[in-house]
Amino acid sequence: MAGALLIAAACIALASASHAGAQDASAADDVHARVAAGDLVGALQRARDVHAPGLAARLEAEVLWSAGDLNGALAAAREGLVAAPNELALARLAADLSLALDLAHEARRHVTSLARDVALLPQGDSDRDWWLGQLAALESSTSAAERALEARDTALSRARSLGSILIAATLGALLVLLRPERRA
């Protein structure tokens, strides 16, 4: 009897999860349709009703991105990754948003995490090949952003050093010339 009840409970749980999954897929379509119709508030509410936290966060971030709130979209993506750290599409979105906001270091974190998760996909899986292609593109963009950041840091360091040295040297020469001249 107990075993039958356990099996029944497991079947109900499985059915609920499957139903939730189907509901989530339908919700995603609904969110995208609302965005296309200009109902961003309705799309946000629908996204937040989604069962799967990773998908909910991704949909919310996508809606906020379409509204031009890149900062809000990245915040939603970050929160989603805390709840669903292996959500590939969400990590990809977070990396894209980080690059759009010129946050090279954050983009690198997401790309590294994404690469780790993609490596765990089964070999020969077509999804794996697709994700590897996406990773290559992200890696290229992130590396370019990191190089630009390094160039800025180098330029700033150079400007501080050389500017300070030249000003100090000029002041030093001033002090030297201010000393009384020796007369023969």
Add this chain to the structure above:
Amino acid sequence: MLLAAVLAAGAGTMTVELAAVRLLAPWFGASAGVWTNVIGVVLLALALGYLLGARLSSGPRPAHRLATLLLAAAVCAAVLPALAAPVAKVFMPTGVPLHEAAELLVWGSLAATAVLFLPAAVLLGAVGPLAVEATQRAHGGGAGRAGGRVLALSTVGSLVGTFGTTHVLIPSLGVRATFLVAAGALFLAGAAVGLAQRRAASVGGGLVLMALANGLAYHPPGAREGETELAAVDSPYQRLRVIESGAGDERMRQLRVNESLDSFQSVWSPKAGLLPPGHYYDHFALPLAFEGADGPPAKWRVLILGLGAGTTVRVLEGVVDAATQLDIVGIEIDPVVLALGEAHFDLRPGPGREYIGGLDARVALALTQGEFDQVVLDAYANNMEIPPHLATREFFGAVARVLRPGGWLTANVGGFGAEDPVVSAVSGTAASALGVPVQLARVPFSRNVTLLARISGDVPTPGSAGWRFAPGLDELRPALEVPGAWSTVRPGSETERREDTPPVLTDDLCPLDWLQLRSIREARERWLARS
């Protein structure tokens, strides 16, 4: 001859100093910080030059040394335009966005100024003491008499250089030729003194070097890959470039100022009306959107302070209902910008379209008669600086006087969200001056915020009774309904701000320069990296 040389040297010195900022502006802009760096470095170098000149003046032939120094200073001035680009690029890499640029603009301009202008300014500083000594030996009398005459003529020369550079040389010849004129004046001064001292060899050598320097090119930044530069011109205020990208109906033009970074001063697209996402000008159509919800107004008078090349005009002309008579008065301080607007941005003066160049917005406001339905405030200097006198309680009080009851103030405020120091200070000041709540609307895909206020009325916000849009402007609504898109600043809320920010900006105390630097420095922590 000596005194004539001193006059020419004074003119050359001021020309170099004034043109120095313009030479660096394409990379570092012309903000107060850059000006301070240039003036500071030049003053320091002049001080060193005075002491150097004092030491050199004790030799047997100060006039010989004066000639040599003037010729050397001439060559230094002549090569400056050619050196500007390679030196500036060391301290300002390409592709830096605005929110990363604050430290680079300050330190980079300091380092570039020191590298480029220290040598010339030291040499020019040494001219004075040598000239005084040479004059005193040639004409007798005391040091005071010789010094007074030299200083007087040098100052007259400086005046000539000051006014001539701003009003004649830079607008008519451009930056490179201005430096060559300064170099030429210094060379002539040195040659005159040198030939009088029978130093023909030195003069000849200087002439050769000047000729070589004259052949070197000046390379300010041009169009980026995929862009076309339609025009580039130096106005009395700034370096202006018209850049086009895209093709066919996807073409876009931007008016870029000085270093521009990733900013623009004006925008044009082939079709009038709302612009692609990321352009704050669309929000200037919100008053028409709200007031036209129940039918278009018969007339709509707009005063634009900071007309630029006419982007706001083009947006409003494209969205206004055919039944509405749209009258626009536009004020732009730089008349060259208006000329570029007519040439490249479809800015067309005519009946109901009065565009005034060469007038400061605050002055124009004081002279304005009549009432307007809307005042648009979009006045910026040097890409990101709101002129302080256009952000004070007194200024917003003057704006209120030209608005009808129910009239609208719409302002572009560059800043990283409602808590940005600049946005907070300007909106709090406006609320205090107008006595009404000010609404801040986030501009999608942008660093900007739009300030909206209404005299004796409310600005509609999502959920309020007036939240309805005129047909044709409904596409603005979705992004504005997303949570967080609006912030309200009420009169009296200024006391809740940080202690180190003045509660209300006034003509007497308006540290906008400092707030803007803080805005950029804090952007990363406050807006971009919220976690």
